[in-house]
Amino acid sequence: MTITKAPIDRGRFSNKTVFIMAAIGSAVGLGNIWRFPYVAYEGGGGAFILPYLVALLVAGIPLLLLDYAIGHSQRGSAPLSFARLSRKLEFIGWWQVAICVVISVYYAAILAWSVQYVGFSFSQAWGDDPEAFFFTDFLRATEGEVTLDFVPAVLIPMAIVWIVAIAVMALGVQKGIGATSVIFIPVLLIAFGALVVQALSLPGAIDGLQTLFAPNWGALLVPAVWASAFGQIFFSLSVGFGIMITYASYVGRKVDMTGSAFVVGFANSGFELLAGIGVFSALGFLAQASGAAVADVVANGIGLAFIAFPAIISQAPFGALLGMLFFVSLVLAGFTSLISILEVVISAVRDKLELGRVTATLAVTVPMALVSILLFSTTSGILVLDIADYFINRFGILLVALVAMVAVAWAIRRVPSLAAHMSRYGSIKLGRWWVVLVMAVTPVLIAFxxxxxVVTAVSEPYGGYPTWMLAVFGWGAAGAALLIGILLSIPKWKATTPLEAPEHDEVVIR
Structure with a gap:
């Protein structure tokens, strides 16, 4: 008698609503809150909405649909899905996995900072100088050198973030990721909605909104503004680096995936618009309280979250409440994004080695947590983080997305069959319009x-950092992700792992 080993239970989202919540949780992250308002302001204010919507419809949603199509049709993690499309493309999936490893180890550090700042909002620990407090007192940041001097104020909350993340991932697709998203996303919307209401009530809020939404139509003639719109959509939707491929593989065969993509895309953009209203209302108050123009207090990224907003909290009525809502929103948005990034790695390891959920989770997350703490809870953590984030987003995510689109569209010519798969049960049919966008328009835009x-990075060394740091933590990290992807694609899959996508949904034992 021959005993055949049953395939592993990969897990499944229980229904479409849970999947949509998880996808929105992945898409809505830190960049929605602290990047979009600044990008919109720099890109022409109200006029920026036009290139932003074009980018959403021409590049964002089409690429999101491609990720869904690959994962949903091939029923696997990113490496397994690409291997099932063509064994020669498996390296793309592992390349995406390597990128997710890099992102997750530094993303946890930002979450740790946000956790601490929830408490700091009540005590206003930053005093009269939020910038000096953040860099000198809180992070104890060094200049141009890498150390192993740990910062307890960062290490402890980072350890907590990793413990909670590991617990969620060990619970599985539905009980862990799905349940967390179903709870966190509504809470995030309530918390950030309350923040927006409070920000709108502040003196000077109208000035902030006028600064954000006043249209500069001349900006539409600047190519960099259009590139910035496409970049914002691309990065905020979590497309191109394995997350949506992985999530789509956990959805039933007869689920409407095309309609879901439009829901996720517009929900993500709606939250970004809400973030712009809340952030610029608060910046308008800061400008009025400081006797400055709104343009003089506008900040982006870490500067907005950990320097400008603390200054607002210190001067605003009910500032502690405003700060709590803001940093809790960062924690919620960041955590749902972190678990989606981790799932790309865990799912790939599970598929390749046929491991159980808990075993794979521990094998993946414990080493990543140690690396994360070792690099980013030290006095040089923010330097390494800033460099790695800049390079892995631009020369990791952008490049792998371009290679994936070109390979699927032209090397194996699978776009028409993927369109047919998505249209079978989709409420929105993927006709020639989608095929043309994915095969021609979107790849050209990403290449541009x-x-x-590349021109910017070569002509102006990023951030004024030492060349060796840019080489190691910037170009090195981006290049290593590609090399690792190629190396991990060499070992063969186990004989019990079919390299043909199953025709029917697997039986899931709950």
Whole structure:
């Protein structure tokens, strides 16, 4: 008698609503809150909405649909899905996995900072100088050198973030990721909605909104503004680096995936608009309280979250409440994004080695947590983080997305069959319009963005950092992700792992 080993239970989202919540949780992250308002302001204010919507419809949603199509049709993690499309493309999936490893180890540090700042909002620990407090007192940041001097104020909350993340991932797709998203996303919407209401009530809020939404139509003639719109959509939707491929593989065969993509895309953009209203209302108050113009207090990224907003909290009525809502929103948005990034790695390891959920989770997350703490809870953590984030987003995510689109569209010519798969049960049919976008328009736009980024990075060394740091933590990290992807694609899959997508949904034992 021959005993055949049953395939592993990969897990499944229980229904479409849970999947949509998880996908929105992945898409809505830190960049929605602290990047979009600044990008919109720099890109022409109200006029920026036009290139932003074009980018959403021409690049964002089409690429999101491609990720869904690959994962949903091939029923596997990113490496397994690409291997099932063509064994020669498996390296793309592992390349995406390596990128997710890099992102997750530094993303946890930002979450740790946000956790601490929830408490700091009540005590206003930053005093009269939020910038000096953040860099000198809180992070104890060094200049141009890498150390192993740990910062307890960062290490402890980072350890907590990793413990909670590991617990969620060990619970599985539905009980862990799905349940967390179903709870966190509504809470995030309530918390951030309350923040927006409070921010709108502040003196000077109208000035902030006028600064954000006043249209500068001349900006539409600047190519960099359009590139910035496409970049914002691309990065905020979590497309191109394995997350949506992985999530789509956990959805039933007869689920409407095309309609879901439009829901996720517009929900993500709606939250970004809400973030712009809340952030610029608060910046308008800060400008009025400081006797400055709104343009003089506008900040982006870490500067907005950990320097400008603390200054607002210190001067605003009910500032502690405003700060709590803001940093809790960062924690919620960041955590749902972190678990989606971790799932790309865990799912790939599970598929390749046929491991159980808990075993794979521990094998993946414990080493990542140690690396994360070792690099980013030290006095040089923010330097390494800033460099790695800049390079892995531009020369990791952008490049792998371009290679994946070109390979699927032209090397194996699978776009028409993927369109047919998605249209079978989709409420929105993927006709020639989608095929043309994915095969021609979107790859050209991404290539244009990539060229601009390369020219900028080469002509102006990023951030004024030492060359060796840019080489190791910037170019090195981006290049290592590609090399690792190629190396991990060499070992063969186990004989019990079919390299043909199953025709029917697997039986899931709950």
């Amino acid at each position: 963005m990539l060229v601009l980024e």
